[in-house]
Amino acid sequence: MARPLRADIDLDALRHNYRLARDLAPDSRSVAVLKADAYGHGLVACARALEGLAPAFAVACLEEAETLREAGIGAPIVLLEGIFESQELARVEALGLWMAVHSDWQLDALLAWRPTRPIPVWLKVDSGMHRLGFPPERAEAAWRRLRAAPDYACDLHLMSHFATADAVDSGYFHRQSALLAELAGRLGAPTCLANSPATLAWPEAHGAWNRPGVMLYGSDPLEHANAASRRLAPVMTLRSEIIAVRELEEGEPVGYGGRWTAPRPSRVGIVACGYGDGYDRHAADGTPVLVDGRRTAIAGKVSMDMLIVDLTALPEAGIGSEVVLWGRGSGGETLSVDEVARHCDTISYTLLTGVLPRVPRRYHGAEPE
Structure with missing residues (x-):
């Protein structure tokens, strides 16, 4: 696979x-x-x-x-x-x-x-x-x-x-x-x-x-969206899956440096995506992601090939669950790349242009006129 x-x-x-x-x-x-x-x-x-x-x-x-x-x-x-x-x-x-x-x-x-x-x-x-x-x-x-x-x-x-x-x-x-x-x-x-x-x-x-x-x-490049910018549709969806799940006791650390520690008995998922793919290593704890269409957040530092998300409030999520880092989920739910960029203290331009060649692009849509 x-x-x-x-x-x-x-x-x-x-x-x-x-x-x-x-x-x-x-x-x-x-x-x-x-x-x-x-x-x-x-x-x-x-x-x-x-x-x-x-x-x-x-x-x-x-x-x-x-x-x-x-x-x-x-x-x-x-x-x-x-x-x-x-x-x-x-x-x-x-x-x-x-x-x-x-x-x-x-x-x-x-x-x-x-x-x-x-x-x-x-x-x-x-x-x-x-x-x-x-x-x-x-x-x-x-x-x-x-x-x-x-x-x-x-x-x-x-x-x-x-x-x-x-x-x-x-x-x-x-x-x-x-x-x-x-x-x-x-x-x-x-x-x-x-x-x-x-x-x-x-x-x-x-x-x-x-x-x-x-x-x-x-x-949306505007500081505050207007009626026109709200009509923009996301073009790129950066999509992966949960590849492993871990159960943690309260106080256990996650990832390099243990930046995030479990605030209660917790369940976390490991996602196949990291800064070696172009995802921003500066993503803070709490950076949003969609798992099976529901919002949750990154927990701990982004690694080269993986990142970790909090699944505690998503008991049905597990190995193989869809993870949308930004864009549109398979059920139509949307996570704006602009929102993700704010949590990384950057702008959407750096996230979009930073997706590296090892991430395959798959194209969908109408033939040119």
């Missing part, structure tokens, strides 16, 4: 979440962000599921784009970080990619390149995130250089990234938004500004393009 741990990927849920992003911004086009192996869900499988539904895809680097092209994905692909060295421009052109330009050296390299066909460019502005992008006071000059170049003027957009679109305190978001609106208006520039939280919560940020990312995979 194979080890029972697996990640079930619901491609119908992925498509549902993309349609939600699209429907929230009917006057925009929505590029589906597939970077980091589609946030751990499988780059090629997710692209194929969205092909014909999403008009374009976005990745972080050339290698991810090459994987999609080799798999037969023909839709436009945006390189969100652009090129990392000028020699990559030959592959950008050959693969028909779009690219972000966020720095002077990228701009200079691009303008020195003479492509045989135009390369669509998204000029990135640092409106307050302070990672990548031209400062606003220099963005106009960069824009005009591109507008003056026939090879790049035909499909030019202004791009930026919001630092706090997920936050309840919207002051900084509005500062960024106002700066970008003024710059885009002055340049007559179409924009791509809205990430997942802005897509869900800030219609004024919707531009010619939006770029939903983590919301496509069913994670």
